[in-house]
Amino acid sequence: MSEQKPPLNKLNTLILTSTPLIALTIVPYYGYRVGYDLFEWAMFMLFMGLTGLSISVGYHRLWSHKAYEAHFLYRLFWAIWGACALQNSILHWASDHRNHHRFVDKDLRDPYSAKRGFWFSHIGWILRKYPSGVDDHSNVKDLMEDPVARWQHKYYFPLAVLTNSALPLLIGYLHGNLWGTLLLAGVLRIVLNHHFTFLINSLAHIWGGQNYDPNNTARDNHLLAYFTYGEGYHNYHHRFQWDYRNGIKWWHFDPAKWLIKISSWTGLSYGLKKPSEFKIEQACLKVEYNRVLAKSPSSISEHLKNGYEKLNGALEDLAALQKQWAETDRASNKSQLDQSEVKKRYDELKSNISNLRQEWYALRSEVIA
Ligand SMILES: [Zn+2]
Numbered sequence: 001m002s003e004q005k006p007p008l009n010k011l012n013t014l015i016l017t018s019t020p021l022i023a024l025t026i027v028p029y030y031g032y033r034v035g036y037d038l039f040e041w042a043m044f045m046l047f048m049g050l051t052g053l054s055i056s057v058g059y060h061r062l063w064s065h066k067a068y069e070a071h072f073l074y075r076l077f078w079a080i081w082g083a084c085a086l087q088n089s090i091l092h093w094a095s096d097h098r099n100h101h102r103f104v105d106k107d108l109r110d111p112y113s114a115k116r117g118f119w120f121s122h123i124g125w126i127l128r129k130y131p132s133g134v135d136d137h138s139n140v141k142d143l144m145e146d147p148v149a150r151w152q153h154k155y156y157f158p159l160a161v162l163t164n165s166a167l168p169l170l171i172g173y174l175h176g177n178l179w180g181t182l183l184l185a186g187v188l189r190i191v192l193n194h195h196f197t198f199l200i201n202s203l204a205h206i207w208g209g210q211n212y213d214p215n216n217t218a219r220d221n222h223l224l225a226y227f228t229y230g231e232g233y234h235n236y237h238h239r240f241q242w243d244y245r246n247g248i249k250w251w252h253f254d255p256a257k258w259l260i261k262i263s264s265w266t267g268l269s270y271g272l273k274k275p276s277e278f279k280i281e282q283a284c285l286k287v288e289y290n291r292v293l294a295k296s297p298s299s300i301s302e303h304l305k306n307g308y309e310k311l312n313g314a315l316e317d318l319a320a321l322q323k324q325w326a327e328t329d330r331a332s333n334k335s336q337l338d339q340s341e342v343k344k345r346y347d348e349l350k351s352n353i354s355n356l357r358q359e360w361y362a363l364r365s366e367v368i369a
């Protein structure tokens with residue numbers, strides 16, 4: 001007996017089927033018959049960038065995870081472009097996303113659980129009224145205190161209509177051709193942005209490395225980062241979800257991180273959060289240890305455990321000292337002596353840790369070889 005499917009979400013289904021249909025038929029047909037000019041392509045790129053970043057910089061890292069704080073105007077800007085991205089209101093999106101992190105891979109609570117297959121996690125979950133997708137916004141009470149998020153939620157529908165049709169039409173009218181801008185910056189952009197975001201829920205839970213946390217399906221996928229403004233480093237993100245960065249290396253393609261950082265120089269963003277690099281190393285070390293241990297003969301498991309515990313302990317101490325040092329640095333009543341003591345211990349341990357790392361690498365290669 002087949003399971004009864006929940007009822008269709010008619011509005012979502014209409015939007016998510018009609019826009020790709022137009023993008024696959026009328027958009028190329030118009031391009032073939034009339035053509036698109038450089039200005040129209042530039043508008044397409046601008047709308048792509050702003051709506052894509054509104055999800056990453058705004059919906060995801062600012063509102064869902066509170067990875068940093070932001071000025072009223074900054075929030076307002078991303079709230080408006082976020083409505084244009086046509087992925088529901090901030091409150092709704094953040095509520096779903098917080099559930100996704102909290103109950104990741106649990107069929108009944110994760111709204112887009114990857115365990116339910118590619119189609120479901122990609123788009124299926126939006127098309128029907130699944131019980132796992134119902135949220136009462138009880139997990140976004142903090143966001144309801146934000147007047148910008150409240151306002152955007154209240155006026156989401158008119159904002160979405162205005163930014164998606166009136167704005168491209170107005171730009172097209174001023175440019176002297178209504179349809180070209182609407183088709184590219186409106187329709188084609190909506191479809192691509194939708195599916196690029198959806199790929200984080202589907203593909204970034206299927207394909208890629210798991211160097212930070214193998215206990216859930218999230219993956220680090222460098223390729224996806226190029227389409228999602230840096231959101232491809234999803235295994236790291238699930239482990240350290242409140243980090244304002246997703247790609248932590250300087251060379252990781254993460255435009256959202258760069259923008260948040262640059263904005264902090266002007267005061268538009270502030271209070272940027274990130275974990276200690278030693279905490280991150282600890283997370284990787286733990287994954288690596290368990291992998292190596294699984295491959296190693298039991299005769300050396302004690303030896304491995306020792307190496308791991310020594311390095312892990314040193315990393316733990318370093319992270320604690322780093323925190324203490326930052327705190328003494330901030331405290332107004334600190335003495336020079338306290339500060340230099342902590343700094344001295346920190347420096348000693350830091351130079352010592354390279355030996356522990358070498359020992360660990362040697363042990364690891366012994367097992368792997
Ligand atoms: Zn995820």
Ligand SMILES: [Zn+2]
Pocket residue numbers: 060064065097101237241
């Ligand atoms: Zn997230």
